[in-house]
Amino acid sequence: MEHRPIKTDADTRDHLVVIGNGMAGCRAVEELLARDPARYRVTIFGAEPRVNYNRIMLSPVLAGEKSFDDIVINDADWYAANGIALVAGDPVVAIDRAARTVTTRGGATESYDRLLIATGSDPFIIPVPGKDLPGVIAFRDMDDVDTMLAAADAGGDAVVIGGGLLGLEAAHGLSLRGMKVTVIHLMPTLMERQLDEAAGWLLKQALEGRGQTILTGADTAEIVGNGKVEGVKLKDGTLIPASLVVMAVGIRPSVALARDAGLAVGRGIQVDDHMVTSDPAVLAVGECVEHDGQVYGLVAPLWDMCRSLADGLVEQPTGYRGSVTSTKLKVSGIDVFSAGDFSGGDGCEDIVLRDASRGVYKRVIVRDDRIVGAVLYGDTADGSWYFDLLKKQEDVSDLRDLLIFGQSFASGGGAADPKAAVAALSDDAEICGCNGVTKGQVVSCIAKGAHSLDAVRGTCKASASCGSCTGLVENLLALTLGDDVQAGPKTMCKCTSFGHDDVRREIVAQAMRSIPEVMQKLHWTTPDGCSSCRPALNYYLLCALPGDYVDDQQSRFVNERMHANIQKDGTYSVVPRMWGGLTNPTELRAIADVVEKFNAPMVKVTGGQRLDIFGIRKEDLPAVWADLNAAGMVSGHAYGKSLRTVKTCVGSEWCRFGTQDSTGLGVKIERMSWGSWMPHKFKIAVSGCPRNCAEATIKDFGIVCVDSGYELHVGGNGGIHVRATDLLCKVATEQEAMDYCAAFIQLYREEARYLERTAPWIERVGVDYVKARIADDRAGREALRARFLYAQSFSQDDPWAQRAEGAEREHHAPMARFTPQEGFLKEEIGA
Amino acid sequence: MTGDWLDIGWVDEIPVRGSRTVQVTGGDDIAVFRTAEGKVFALRDRCPHKHGRLSQGIVHGGAVACPLHNWRISLSTGEALGEDKGCTPTVPVKIDAGRVLICRASTLKAAA
Numbered sequence: 014m015e016h017r018p019i020k021t022d023a024d025t026r027d028h029l030v031v032i033g034n035g036m037a038g039c040r041a042v043e044e045l046l047a048r049d050p051a052r053y054r055v056t057i058f059g060a061e062p063r064v065n066y067n068r069i070m071l072s073p074v075l076a077g078e079k080s081f082d083d084i085v086i087n088d089a090d091w092y093a094a095n096g097i098a099l100v101a102g103d104p105v106v107a108i109d110r111a112a113r114t115v116t117t118r119g120g121a122t123e124s125y126d127r128l129l130i131a132t133g134s135d136p137f138i139i140p141v142p143g144k145d146l147p148g149v150i151a152f153r154d155m156d157d158v159d160t161m162l163a164a165a166d167a168g169g170d171a172v173v174i175g176g177g178l179l180g181l182e183a184a185h186g187l188s189l190r191g192m193k194v195t196v197i198h199l200m201p202t203l204m205e206r207q208l209d210e211a212a213g214w215l216l217k218q219a220l221e222g223r224g225q226t227i228l229t230g231a232d233t234a235e236i237v238g239n240g241k242v243e244g245v246k247l248k249d250g251t252l253i254p255a256s257l258v259v260m261a262v263g264i265r266p267s268v269a270l271a272r273d274a275g276l277a278v279g280r281g282i283q284v285d286d287h288m289v290t291s292d293p294a295v296l297a298v299g300e301c302v303e304h305d306g307q308v309y310g311l312v313a314p315l316w317d318m319c320r321s322l323a324d325g326l327v328e329q330p331t332g333y334r335g336s337v338t339s340t341k342l343k344v345s346g347i348d349v350f351s352a353g354d355f356s357g358g359d360g361c362e363d364i365v366l367r368d369a370s371r372g373v374y375k376r377v378i379v380r381d382d383r384i385v386g387a388v389l390y391g392d393t394a395d396g397s398w399y400f401d402l403l404k405k406q407e408d409v410s411d412l413r414d415l416l417i418f419g420q421s422f423a424s425g426g427g428a429a430d431p432k433a434a435v436a437a438l439s440d441d442a443e444i445c446g447c448n449g450v451t452k453g454q455v456v457s458c459i460a461k462g463a464h465s466l467d468a469v470r471g472t473c474k475a476s477a478s479c480g481s482c483t484g485l486v487e488n489l490l491a492l493t494l495g496d497d498v499q500a501g502p503k504t505m506c507k508c509t510s511f512g513h514d515d516v517r518r519e520i521v522a523q524a525m526r527s528i529p530e531v532m533q534k535l536h537w538t539t540p541d542g543c544s545s546c547r548p549a550l551n552y553y554l555l556c557a558l559p560g561d562y563v564d565d566q567q568s569r570f571v572n573e574r575m576h577a578n579i580q581k582d583g584t585y586s587v588v589p590r591m592w593g594g595l596t597n598p599t600e601l602r603a604i605a606d607v608v609e610k611f612n613a614p615m616v617k618v619t620g621g622q623r624l625d626i627f628g629i630r631k632e633d634l635p636a637v638w639a640d641l642n643a644a645g646m647v648s649g650h651a652y653g654k655s656l657r658t659v660k661t662c663v664g665s666e667w668c669r670f671g672t673q674d675s676t677g678l679g680v681k682i683e684r685m686s687w688g689s690w691m692p693h694k695f696k697i698a699v700s701g702c703p704r705n706c707a708e709a710t711i712k713d714f715g716i717v718c719v720d721s722g723y724e725l726h727v728g729g730n731g732g733i734h735v736r737a738t739d740l741l742c743k744v745a746t747e748q749e750a751m752d753y754c755a756a757f758i759q760l761y762r763e764e765a766r767y768l769e770r771t772a773p774w775i776e777r778v779g780v781d782y783v784k785a786r787i788a789d790d791r792a793g794r795e796a797l798r799a800r801f802l803y804a805q806s807f808s809q810d811d812p813w814a815q816r817a818e819g820a821e822r823e824h825h826a827p828m829a830r831f832t833p834q835e836g837f838l839k840e841e842i843g844a
Numbered sequence: 845m846t847g848d849w850l851d852i853g854w855v856d857e858i859p860v861r862g863s864r865t866v867q868v869t870g871g872d873d874i875a876v877f878r879t880a881e882g883k884v885f886a887l888r889d890r891c892p893h894k895h896g897r898l899s900q901g902i903v904h905g906g907a908v909a910c911p912l913h914n915w916r917i918s919l920s921t922g923e924a925l926g927e928d929k930g931c932t933p934t935v936p937v938k939i940d941a942g943r944v945l946i947c948r949a950s951t952l953k954a955a956a
């Protein structure tokens with residue numbers, strides 16, 4: 014770059030020196046020139062050896078959609094025409110505020126009257142071994158793009174560390190350039206600062222569909238290579254080969270110069286509303302500044318800052334008041350938009366629209382009748398409209414019902430009433446896109462007697478698949494019938510218009526694999542569900558995908574998460590399994606030792622023929638389990654929606670009335686069925702004769718032994734509503750008793766609703782149905798049994814043993830301890 | 845290290861849609877939550893209803909469901925949501941370079 018003469022002796026104007034030839038620095042100068050072109054003599058120092066260009070367009074350059082020339086904002090002529098001296102390729106290394114001079118690396122010194130620091134940000138490089146190897150780069154300037162293009166020409170594998178905006182744009186470009194790209198992201202959700210879980214999931218699907226490998230929840234341990242980068246190693250040991258590693262994990266305001274010069278620096282260079290630093294002669298603007306506690310990483314705030322800065326420089330101060338930002342991902346074909354605050358919370362109302370067939374997710378967050386945030390995926394056309402309403406703090410109460418459908422719909426022809434909007438639709442307007450049902454068809458189906466949502470779904474299928482048109486169908490019902498509409502199906506919870514059975518059927522029919530996927534495909538109206546639907550979905554998926562589905566711990570009730578029962582004082586009770594109610598001296602001794610060692614205040618014999626140790630603290634649970642495991646005992650799942658106990662009597666081994674070995678059979682059944690997750694708790698009992706000492710006829714599955722075999726009883730319940738069992742059938746052999754038991758459990762697991770015990774389930778479906786499926790249909794029974802045993806092959810891991818060995822120890826240990834007088838002690842947790 | 849803010853650890857130590865606790869000697873624990881959106885909140889670990897451990901509840905949206913009787917408590921205000929009435933003290937949180945800091949004075953007040 015050519016050096017221009019910086020000084021003209023004749024020029025007596027104040028000298029404005031700008032450090033940073035980037036987006037903010039040059040924009041500030043443009044704003045100044047627009048107000049008063051003659052007021053200052055201007056010199057700009059830039060570290061990069063080139064003119065001012067649009068940094069955000071580096072992504073399209075990398076993707077091959079633009080060239081460098083296309084993204085230049087101000088070419089050499091602009092500097093010349095405005096008499097601006099540009100010193101490019103020679104960074105400023107020191108500021109002397111007393112002498113009012115700056116010095117460059119090349120040794121040039123220049124004096125200033127006003128100084129403007131616009132040094133932008135430095136990419137953050139995570140301090141892992143190998144970070145300095147050749148081939149490891151950031152994504153910040155044109156040089157980085159050139160390095161990436163050279164690597165792409167050589168082909169091979171690239172790893173992008175960081176699944177935020179920048180990382181995904183880098184990954185997209187490299188993948189278009191023919192590299193095999195893996196994105197490593199620490200968090201579970203891509204772009205988690207801009208997107209909620211639902212939109213992040215859709216994005217991940219789309220990128221994977223384009224051949225990128227996306228690893229979320231992945232932590233980089235080191236970058237390996239001999240003389241140049243060869244791969245990235247994760248903390249879990251995985252090694253991913255790579256000839257190029259792009260670190261895009263974040264940026265830090267570039268403040269070193271300012272700090273060395275003694276200016277006030279927090280996270281960024283601190284400025285007032287006129288972009289003046291702690292030294293009145295020095296201004297700062299752009300990503301390097303901190304204003305009102307905020308630092309920014311996007312261009313929109315820079316424009317506002319530059320305006321206020323220029324107003325101040327020409328002594329017509331206005332003042333910058335902070336910015337609300339919005340983000341768009343620049344990956345062609347994938348539309349993502351987010352703005353404002355989407356963390357939800359108090360007084361916030363979420364309006365969610367999901368359209369699975371088009372891959373659309375829209376969420377607008379409203380507080381006090383004002384939009385406070387928006388996340389759009391797949392259809393971002395209304396992003397700017399929402400953002401505008403948000404920035405203007407406009408009252409949207411009149412638009413409320415139609416807001417989510419977008420600007421054209423909401424402001425179209427006085428249609429503030431959704432019913433009126435639906436009434437205005439023509440008869441052949443499509444209501445249900447999934448099943449191709451028109452308004453005329455829905456209305457005629459209602460006229461023919463479908464007077465509830467459920468009935469409409471059952472007859473013409475409208476809203477029966479994804480549910481996104483449920484609102485429209487409800488409006489048609491109201492329009493056609495007035496007050497005669499019958500209440501719809503009981504929905505799973507407030508987050509969905511579907512009932513449990515519909516959700517389950519669709520999970521299987523559409524082969525869904527995760528909670529966010531179900532919520533997207535079935536148009537959940539909340540971003541991440543609630544404490545009713547999350548555990549239910551987790552169970553349904555677990556049941557549908559044995560061995561495959563990864564349990565979502567955060568969707569489980571506390572007892573199942575801690576593998577113990579929470580008590581009202583916040584301590585836990587621990588119940589080890591005693592097979593069929595049998596125990597021995599080793600087990601009893603181990604229990605006695607645990608009680609003493611952990612000061613358990615109480616031990617009780619339970620109704621399920623085992624011992625319950627009370628008052629264990631959360632932190633002690635892993636140690637208690639370790640001790641019980643050592644004596645051969647495993648979790649009794651007394652906390653779970655799962656098999657609890659198999660209660661037995663002493664039977665023919667000891668009792669003079671006993672007809673069969675009820676104890677032995679009970680032990681075998683418990684060994685077969687323990688560890689299985691169920692819609693609700695499940696209790697079994699085996700009695701040796703009709704005297705029924707084990708109370709088998711108030712159990713979910715009860716066996717009463719008789720001389721000629723085994724009577725099988727189902728659907729009994731103690732508790733508030735005592736219900737005696739129904740007789741299922743009688744079988745001759747012990748093996749049959751076990752096989753029928755397995756088949757019955759599986760039928761219950763597959764068909765009962767979450768949190769429905771066997772008693773209400775059987776009352777709902779009828780005992781004859783259960784008989785038909787288990788007793789009468791031999792092939793069906795055997796298939797059920799086989800599915801149960803297959804599922805069991807994955808579920809009989811003792812959760813206690815895993816926890817005792819340290820799995821998920823963070824559930825048990827506090828994050829930190831704080832002792833007020835002695836100050837603050839951070840406990841070492843994990844590594 | 846004492847000051848206005850207590851540094852309690854890395855954000856990543858708190859499971860997403862989950863929580864961890866800070867033990868305060870001589871007082872109630874403080875529960876620290878992280879939502880699906882990655883926001884972090886701190887409350888006294890005590891439900892306004894019958895003192896359930898909120899840190900053990902299911903986190904959804906900006907609320908936690910108490911493990912004992914399923915009251916929903918707002919993470920930002922500590923107020924019970926819906927029909928239920930009651931409030932648990934909140935502790936201001938800030939995140940700095942991936943570290944979680946909680947307000948010392950509010951911690952002492954909430955734990956007392």
Ligand SMILES: Cc1cc2nc3c(=O)[nH]c(=O)nc-3n(C[C@H](O)[C@H](O)[C@H](O)COP(=O)(O)OP(=O)(O)OC[C@H]3O[C@@H](n4cnc5c(N)ncnc54)[C@H](O)[C@@H]3O)c2cc1C
Pocket residue numbers: 032033034035036037038058059060061068069070071072103104105106131132133134152153154179182267270298299300301309310311312313315341343
């Ligand atoms: C690939 C990419 C894509 C992006 N996409 C978007 C987007 O879609 N939307 C959006 O809003 N934002 C986006 N951004 C962010 C946006 O580019 C920045 O917010 C903006 O560039 C910040 O402007 P700035 O002037 O503060 O910093 P910069 O533009 O970085 O300018 C600072 C300049 O100062 C120079 N400098 C630093 N120290 C010295 C020194 N001591 N002496 C001399 N010169 C120095 C630097 O070399 C640099 O040229 C993107 C950024 C990147 C890298």
Ligand code: HEM
Pocket residue numbers: 661662663668670704705706707708
């Ligand atoms: C002469 C007849 C009976 C004999 C010899 C007998 C014997 C027994 C024995 C040995 C047990 C202990 C079983 C074990 O826990 O392993 C027991 C328990 C039990 N018996 Fe009987 N029983 C008889 C009649 C009855 C009758 C008629 C009833 C009910 C109406 C009954 C109800 C029970 C119950 C509920 C238990 C379990 C108690 C508990 O677990 O706390 N028994 N019986």
Ligand code: SF4
Pocket residue numbers: 662663664665668669670671672675700701702703704705706707
């Ligand atoms: S149920 Fe029959 S076999 Fe079993 S203990 Fe009671 S009397 Fe004896």
Ligand code: FES
Pocket residue numbers: 891892893894895896910911912913914915
């Ligand atoms: S103690 Fe929290 S809901 Fe009852």
